[in-house]
Amino acid sequence: MAAQTAWSEAYAIATTTPKPLPSTPVAVEAAAGRVLAAPIEALRPVPAFDTAAMDGYAVAGDGPWTVTGQLLAGAVHSPPLRPGTAVEIATGAVVPEGTAAVLPYEDSLRNGDSVTAHPSAGRRVHIRRAGDDVRPGDVLVAAGRTVNATIAAAAVQAGAEQVAAHRRPTVTLLVTGNEVIDSGVPGPGQVRDSFTGLVSAVAVRAGADPVVRRHVRDVAALLESGLTAARTDVVVVSGSSSAGAADHLHGVLGRMGATWHVRGVACRPGHPQALAELPDGRWVVSLPGNPFAGLVAALTLLEPVLTALGGRPPLPLPEVPVHGSAKLMPTGVRIVPVHRDDRCRRRGGWRIVAETSSAGLQAAARADALAVLPESWADGDPAPILAVP
Known part of the structure; x- marks a missing residue:
């Protein structure tokens, strides 16, 4: 040998x-935990349309405005606003053509069908324009990332139905x-x-x-x-x-x-x-x-x-100060169970659990990690650690 x-x-x-x-196309909903073999690109803008960023009133022209209706999220057809008119609107609803701004409830004063801006109201428009966040072709996530729930949700929001992920x-x-x-x-x-x-x-x-x-x-x-x-x-x-x-x-x-x-x-x-x-x-x-x-x-x-x-990028092993004593191996490494120890927090917080044989798992069961000790290691020196499963 x-x-x-x-x-x-x-x-x-x-x-x-x-x-x-090799990579395979996989439905976004089934890609959790897999590693992207190619970037995810947006297929549609986010937002997909001009949308109200606040609950309040979509207004056109100068006030006061006459309220002519109501728009909730999900409504797809509404007539254009004429100057001096407004519609009550919910966050996320499509703003009608002609809307100059969305006046939040907290910045408005309403009397019957008439609404005016509160004197202290600012000049913010409160409209999220189509593509403000993402435009078609934008890279959402680079290759090499592991798909999690947030990545999957962002992909769905931008119109991606499938991703290329390593098997x-x-x-x-x-x-x-x-x-x-x-x-x-x-x-x-x-x-x-x-x-x-x-x-x-x-x-x-x-x-x-x-x-x-x-x-x-x-x-x-x-x-x-x-x-x-x-x-x-x-x-x-x-x-x-x-x-x-x-x-x-x-x-x-x-x-x-x-x-x-x-x-x-x-x-x-x-x-x-x-x-x-x-x-x-x-x-x-x-x-x-x-x-x-x-x-x-x-x-x-x-x-x-x-x-x-699986295509995951290698992560460097953390090195931490390790305290205690161990029988070191000449021309090799000794691998020992270690755990976090509040008593030596100021010195690094990791201590050797116990010497153990190659057969017994009791010390490893009490450990948080295994430390890899070179023959030159001394009490308090840093050493790589491997997290126990």
Whole structure:
């Protein structure tokens, strides 16, 4: 096996090597959470017509004005206003032809069918003209943005019915191990599957479709069959990642002609993690079988891969001062659970929860993030952090 990849290099490879999945046209209402592959351009003006910006009176010419009718939002036909006349008008209603201004209720004095401007009224027109906010062809949102409810609403307002968005990555999780059970109380030598929930949470956070999960026993032919049958963009394999008698993944991927991008990472825990690409373009992410090590690998390789495939721009990892003590790894990084700590707020507010094995998740469950500590780290030094799912 080749020399282990530095953690920062492995993270960078997973972030930059996969290319975004192709874009597809998608209805605006169904695009939430997807990343725009092209800008959204306005198809109609906003406002689409000259509209009242206040409740009050649309007036023409000089006052006093004779009120001749009423206009509510949604009315589409109204006769032009003649000088000296007015119509009562609601915010959002189309202003009649000939309207010079909208006189708000609070700036008006009405007596029967006659209305005059209050002496203290200003000279504002209170009409929003067609295209004041957006004109056809204006770019509403640039490519690369993740569609949220506000973006979708702005697109609909400007007449866009569809947007071009990158396809969401699809994910299959192959949980390997004869000892793994899906439910119930484990018997002697058995363990419950703790990977499906973690991988699903990471995938959803990265914008992927819900994970398809399958259990595979420790037989090389079954693992190869599972990899072949998984017709998703990414196949995640938990376990089978090392060099033991039941660890078949590396041999199977070799026979399948996979290209290795990461094959072991210089970190503890999680060093057996790997990233490979099958000849048909599918990605394989290998997670060590110990749950905490698997969580480290999911955050190091899986989340950046899914983020890249979905077209999301990579976000730099925050670096924060980390306090406490840890057994550092020579020529590598130690990854430890950390949490916000009010007792050291003035010094940065993050503290190591506890030393933990590669198997136990208890310390990670009490943490807000995982800190990546280089061999040169000392108490209070800044370190990158990975948010736990």
